[in-house]
Amino acid sequence: RLVGSEMCIRDSNNTYEPVADPRVRHAFLHALDRRALIDAFWQGNGTPINTPFQNPAWCDCAEWDARYDYNPEKAKQMLKDAGYPNGFTIQHQTRSIPEWQDRAALLKDMWSKVGVTVEINVVDDTTFYSYDKSWYKKKNLNTRQHGLELADPVSVIRMATGHHFNFPEWSNKSFDKLSEDIVGEIDFSKRNKLIKEASQIMRDETIYIPL
16 A cells, blocks of 8 residues: 655755855754644644655655754854854745744744744735746745555656756765666665665755745
8 A cells, every 4th residue: 555645845046045055054054943834734744854755665764754853053053153143034935825924934933043034925826836947046945735545656767967857956976876777776775775875965955944
């Protein structure tokens, strides 16, 4: 039996400062009480994860979920180490439906406690789903949800350099090579090992913020 799922993430164009620095992206995660978000918007039906896809079983990496715990003080220190002791301002685009606006408001509140000022930009669905990447070019945050990733964690290879769905415009040569190997590997156990290696790179870089 195959079970689908949904994953909600925040991402940005990681070629721009301040989010170009992985420490800033790590700080974003430590500043979020993701358990509170799940309780508020998904009736407690969810798990904070730090894998690049919904089902951690693909890489046998459930232990990663404790890595980015809710720790605002640690987030402040990471921002200070990255050169932002007083925080910074960033815009966050979200859909016009009430639930998404409420979620953006809660994220804004949590990030404000570590010095990050979030300006929320509400847009209609036509604009939001245009996928022309113009919003990312403006160095801003965006919201995405994807799901029903049933039999294969295809989202891993979507982060290869130049891929259409690589909205953060992240690039890593080692990851790109692993992505090619994953596509060509038909042995399940070998493919799983490659997926875990690729996922470790994404985890360390925190190329987007999983909720």
